[in-house]
Amino acid sequence: MSSPPTVMSSARVVVVGAGLAGLAAASTLVQAGFNNVQVLEAMSKPGGRVNTTRPFGPDIIELGANWIHGQKGNPLFDLAKQHGLLSEGTSATAMCLPASVTPRDYFFNEGGRQLPPEDVERVCSLFSKLTSRAFDNKLEKRYHSESLGRYLDEAFAASPLASSVKDAAKIFEWCKRSECTDEASSSLYEVSALQISEYTALPGDFFNCLGPGGYQAVADVLLRSLPPGVLLCDRQVTRIQWGREGEAHPVRVLCAGGQEFKADHVIVTASLGFLKERASALFEPTLPDAKMRAIERLGFGTVDKIFLDFGERFWPEDCAGIQLVWEEGPEDQGVYRLMSEGDAWKATWYKKICGFDIVARHPTVLCGWITGREAQYMETLGEKEVGEVCVRLLRSFTGWQVPEPKQVLLSTWWSNPYVKGSYTFIPHGVSGVREHKALAAPLPPAATHTGAKPLQVLFAGEATHVKFYTTTHGAYITGIREAQRLIDLYVDL
Ligand SMILES: Cc1cc2nc3c(=O)[nH]c(=O)nc-3n(C[C@H](O)[C@H](O)[C@H](O)COP(=O)(O)OP(=O)(O)OC[C@H]3O[C@@H](n4cnc5c(N)ncnc54)[C@H](O)[C@@H]3O)c2cc1C
Incomplete structure (x- = not known):
């Protein structure tokens, strides 16, 4: 040489x-x-x-x-x-954090009822089909100048599933909230529907x-x-x-x-x-x-993780995640617009938590995901308060005996002065x-x-x-x- x-x-x-x-x-x-x-x-x-x-x-x-x-x-x-x-x-199935919705995810509504997995599966599949259309650059022209959130709302409303599956709209809102994690956005209404196809997913396991x-x-x-x-x-x-x-x-x-x-x-x-x-x-x-x-x-948006170590497992062995479906979520278009005014959204920041997933190699730990301005606000609250809110959510949604966490750990990507987001x-x-x-x-x-x-x-x-x-x-x-x-x-x- x-x-x-x-x-x-x-x-x-x-x-x-x-x-x-x-x-x-x-x-x-x-x-x-x-x-x-x-x-x-x-x-x-x-x-x-x-x-x-x-x-x-x-x-x-x-x-x-x-x-x-x-x-x-x-x-x-x-x-x-x-x-x-x-x-x-090598892949997500090899017991690392659940990457996307699996049949082993338990979805609960605010009333403490577990939603039928087949309903969840049908709505999540539709969501996945609609987002793939955007990622694959196959959107109809009328959506080219729309936000991803608006495109998804319109496409969902046009689907027969919207009226044939109970709670379809609420599950769809959960999907949108979860998609904010991939987009690191406060809301899908701020993400371009057309431009998302510029991101290129490489072949093989994601x-x-x-x-x-x-x-x-x-x-x-x-x-x-x-x-x-x-x-x-x-x-x-x-x-x-x-x-x-x-x-x-x-x-x-x-x-x-x-x-x-x-x-x-x-x-x-x-x-x-x-x-x-x-x-x-x-x-x-x-x-x-x-x-x-x-x-x-x-x-440049914020995605944060909330780790809760309970010291014991209180969820069923086959459960890969506890997902929270709200009656009215922060991603609901009307509500989002309304709450964008002023600071009112801070009172319900926790509605942006998608759910709590199991964590690879940690059988007693759950990880919550939160995005956008709500994640930034969460970073200001501290571990004790965030831990208390999470336990309250887990108890009220599942109805299970949820112990106090032994340790809480928050990522703080927004507060990090050398990163300022995710x-x-x-x-x-x-x-x-x-x-x-x-x-x-x-x-x-x-x-x-x-x-x-x-x-x-x-x-x-x-x-x-x-x-x-x-x-x-x-x-x-x-x-x-x-x-x-x-x-x-x-x-x-
Ligand atoms: C919560 C979270 C989850 C993620 N999950 C995934 C995932 O699963 N898969 C994936 O592919 N990507 C994921 N990402 C994204 C991935 O981590 C980043 O895209 C990647 O690590 C960015 O690398 P970088 O070198 O561009 O920037 P950084 O990693 O941000 O490196 C920049 C460095 O510059 C330093 N710096 C900044 N300003 C100064 C200064 N003035 N003087 C000196 N040093 C400075 C910073 O301290 C930092 O160390 C995730 C990110 C986050 C936050």
């Missing part, structure tokens, strides 16, 4: 963020022969939205990413497989589970490829000065506490949520209008392709006639992928994409 060009090995690259995008970028650069790579991570440990913890004993709890979505063409799945990190059987090391084990593979000293944690980047003409290195990266790094290139992998809040202050000069518009227009979605009225591309575009571009040094500021991270946004493999691929952009620059010199 020939050695890399000297300019490449001596080029200084700073990577902001040690999530999967940042780690993939750094690892690719180091392997290509870049000897001057520095990863700066604001938090005290790497991983970002990959956050594998062990709060209830030796077995893992994933506060962030849980599954690898898709197999064929998924380099993260290949990496996990190659290193023996997948759970045996819910691949990791083994006992969890997602952290995947991040560890990348971390092991970095020489000592490349990763610096507790380094919050506060300012990125670029376009510094006449300087040996056109980029200066400043950290809280005063440390600074001169560089030829910086790869920014901070989440879209962080950029929404900080981009205007972070960059000097400020980013071009198209980039700022993309940051503003793309959606993942990206395309809002109603926004062109995803255009905005994702604008977000990913490097500054200045490789071919410029101004004489400015090319590729000073590059952007990676899940939000910069046109097809795989929201996912870990999207993040990983964008890290490699930006590293490769730099490799190509130096190889072409």
Whole structure:
């Protein structure tokens, strides 16, 4: 193998963020022969939205990413497989968190009645059929300018099932609430019906589970490829000065506490949520209008998990989840509109919890899912209050003897100042392709006639992928994409 060009090995690259995008970028650069790579991570440990913890004993709890979505063409799945990190059987059926509705989910209504599984199955199948039509880009033209919520309401109302199955509308509302988890949205009325087809699901099982090391084990593979000293944690980047003409290195990266790094290139992998809040202050000069518009227009919502360890199992052995069907849910169109005014929705924030699923390797733990502004509000309440509300819900919906939880653990992705949410979605009225591309575009571009040094500021991270946004493999691929952009620059010199 020939050695890399000297300019490449001596080029200084700073990577902001040690999530999967940042780690993939750094690892690719180091392997290509870049000897001057520095990863700066604001938090005290790497991983970002990959956050594998062990709060209830030796077995893992994933506060962030849980599954690898898709197999064929998924380099993260290949990496996990190659290193023996997948759970045996690999799929959701191999006893990891239930990925979607299974026949083993128990649905209860507010009156404490369990809904007939066959009714639930029929409504959920219809929901799945209707959403697939949107994902597969097969929507009738009249829905092209609609929100996903409105399209689903209209399509559901036109279905004979709406009147032939008891409680169909309420179960359908549950489906919409559950879909908010995939879309990281407060409501499906803010998600574009047409643009959702831009997201591309890779072939093969959609819910691949990791083994006992969890997602952290995947991040560890990348971390092991970095020489000592490349990763610096507790380094919050506060300012990125670029376009510094006449300087040996056109980029200066400043950290809280005063440390600074001169560089030829910086790869920014901070989440879209962080950029929404900080981009205007972070960059000097400020980013071009198209980039700022993309940051503003793309959606970045919150999805949180509520873990309850009861110390004993009070649900039947065949039960994979307890799902809550409200008489009138937060996703009901009229109610949602009404409650959008003012703060009234805060009084019923818990209506946004879809239900409580069993948790892999933890026979006495349940995990509740909550999204959007209600999740953000939940984060302000604290474990005790949230735990009490959850127990009240579980008791009143099931009528079972539900003990007090021994421990409660909440994810707090919105409150995390370096993430500010969970993942990206395309809002109603926004062109995803255009905005994702604008977000990913490097500054200045490789071919410029101004004489400015090319590729000073590059952007990676899940939000910069046109097809795989929201996912870990999207993040990983964008890290490699930006590293490769730099490799190509130096190889072409
Ligand atoms: C609850 C939840 C569940 C999820 N489930 C799944 C799933 O099952 N499957 C899936 O594929 N995806 C899932 N995801 C999404 C997935 O976790 C992300 O898409 C992916 O991890 C994003 O990686 P990233 O590198 O783009 O960003 P991040 O992981 O956000 O990494 C960015 C890093 O930059 C750091 N940073 C930010 N600002 C600064 C700064 N100023 N200075 C220094 N460092 C900074 C941050 O601290 C962070 O470590 C989930 C996410 C959440 C929150």
